[in-house]
Amino acid sequence: MQNSFKPERIVVKFGGAALADGEKVSKAAKAVAKEASKGKHIAVVVSAMGKTTDALIEVAKNACNGNVNAEELDDILAMGERTSVRIFTAALKSYGLKARYFDPADPEWPIITDDSFLNANPIIELCEEKIQRFILPLFEKKIIPVMPGFIGKTIDGKITTLGRGGSDTTAFILAKGLKANEVILVTDADGIMTADPKIVKNPRRISEIDVQTLVGLADSGTKFIHRKALKYKDPSINVRVINHASGDLNQEGTIIRGELPKDLEADIVSPFPVASIRILGKKLSERPEIVGEFIENIRKHTVLLGMSLDENSLVSFVAEKEDLQALAEGIHQIVLNHREAIAMSIRRNLAFLRIKGVGLEETPGIIGRISEPLRLNNINIFGILTNTSSILLFVSWDDRERALNLIKCSLGLEGR
Structure with missing residues (x-):
């Protein structure tokens, strides 16, 4: 044998x-x-x-x-x-x-x-x-x-x-x-x-x-x-x-x-519409307790998909599959409780698109190749977040398929 x-x-x-x-x-x-x-x-x-x-x-x-x-x-x-x-x-x-x-x-x-x-x-x-x-x-x-x-x-x-x-x-x-x-x-x-x-x-x-x-x-x-x-x-x-x-x-x-994705990919991440929730104020980046309360309120009611912070604004993108009324009330209470926060706003019916691949940040002009065809076709970008291997993009829910096709065409991803 x-x-x-x-x-x-x-x-x-x-x-x-x-x-x-x-x-x-x-x-x-x-x-x-x-x-x-x-x-x-x-x-x-x-x-x-x-x-x-x-x-x-x-x-x-x-x-x-x-x-x-x-x-x-x-x-x-x-x-x-x-x-x-x-x-x-x-x-x-x-x-x-x-x-x-x-x-x-x-x-x-x-x-x-x-x-x-x-x-x-x-x-x-x-x-x-x-x-x-x-x-x-x-x-x-x-x-x-x-x-x-x-x-x-x-x-x-x-x-x-x-x-x-x-x-x-x-x-x-x-x-x-x-x-x-x-x-x-x-x-x-x-x-x-x-x-x-x-x-x-x-x-x-x-x-x-x-x-x-x-x-x-x-x-x-x-x-x-x-x-x-x-x-x-x-x-x-x-x-x-x-x-x-x-x-x-x-x-x-x-x-x-595991492994990294071998090629660029573009897709619509969330099957549900996404909402953008924003707190406006002054020196918000110096008040971590506001950021903490903001995240905790979101966690109680829905899924946090992305977030950005600068000195005078705090923006989150959240799944809209749940009723946002209770979340909106909670965020509004944060505004009322902190003098640095002035007002809040919500934009609904957004789509969450993702472009991912290895070394995106080392690819010169990648943001322009994504955003320019959208601009030429009158599609607004309501938010864009980047990290090492992905770009997160938020557009109108009604424009999602058209935006995705334009991005794929620009990046040579047709048929994927």
């Missing part, structure tokens, strides 16, 4: 902090050796050691008086990972393991990209074909493949880099091509934290988080994992973020589940 046992397959990516010196490289290699001794199939992705990439950028730009072009700079920056992968492979061999590193000069190099130098985009079909053809067979030979992260190569052989967070991108693409059970990201943190430890004392580790929540942290400028990398995460493969300090790849860390 044939043995159907399939060894656990993992991709382990070591960040620069985990490889900052020879001692740390040895410790990382030892951790891999320990897991390999259990029969696991392990593929390794390495970043440049320590702050090598930053140092190479500075030296290259100073040497060239700031005139180094993107293609040349990619070739220079790749040297950080190309060196790191050789050192790490040698460290694995020192523990008695069979290992093979890949280099973009190899004909078997698997990460193929376009020619957007300094921020190249992987061509996934070509990457997966080469991963399965050249890397996957190494497991049967008990050879540990070691890949330099961050680096790509164009079809015609030019070296590219994948942008910041590119080593995570490499790990995610490799995991998908290998049909791995898990990706482990070895960093200088215990996992994803409740706050940036450089700003807040004693933040706590989050045991589990979904991708869409994680990408929202980028609003604060804190890049736990870069958004571009998360686009390549397979929804069926969990990611675990751990600290290199323990030298143990089995520590708990933070589990990241």
Whole structure:
């Protein structure tokens, strides 16, 4: 009877902090050796050691008086990972393991990209074909493949880099091509934290988080994992973020589940009309108790869909499926109880539209592409709210279908 046992397959990516010196490289290699001794199939992705990439950028730009072009700079920056992968492979061999590193000069190099130098985009079909053809067979030979992260190569052989967070991108693409059970990201943190430890004392580790929540942290400028990398995460493969300090790849860390939407989407979110409720006043932003009472009143009566606040106005968008009379009375009482609040207003029969996708805030002109066709067709926008991966739009309920079709047409989403 044939043995159907399939060894656990993992991709382990070591960040620069985990490889900052020879001692740390040895410790990382030892951790891999320990897991390999259990029969696991392990593929390794390495970043440049320590702050090598930053140092190479500075030296290259100073040497060239700031005139180094993107293609040349990619070739220079790749040297950080190309060196790191050789050192790490040698460290694995020192523990008695069979290992093979890949280099973009190899004909078997698997990460193929376009020619957007300094921020190249992987061509996934070509990457997966080469991963399965050249890397996957190494497991049967008990050879540990070691890949330099961050680096790509164009079809015609030019070296590219994948942008910041590119080593995570490499790990995610490799995991998908290998049909791995898990990706482990070895960093200088215990996992994803409740706050940036450089700003807040004693933040706590989050045991589990979904991708869409994680990408929202980028609003604060804190890049736990870069958004571009998360686009390549397979929804069926969990990611675990751990600290290199323990030298143990089995520590708990933070589990990241799910995926980001791959493309832009536009839809009507609420099947019911939406109401806009506004309090007008003076210095409302300095009175958190007013904001608290406002939210509490809404919570008692309906669903809060969105909210905005500036110095002199507090605006909420709420589901109108319930009778708003009791809510209106409660909000009016807030106005009467606080001298900073002057009056309130309600606009009914609005529609709640949402445009979502990865990196919207990094897409120049996206708001104009949404709003301009509405303006040209005399459709008023009664509210617009934005966050990292979505734009929330409020228009007249009667205009909802026409507005949605115009937005889809402008963004090239017809038929979706």
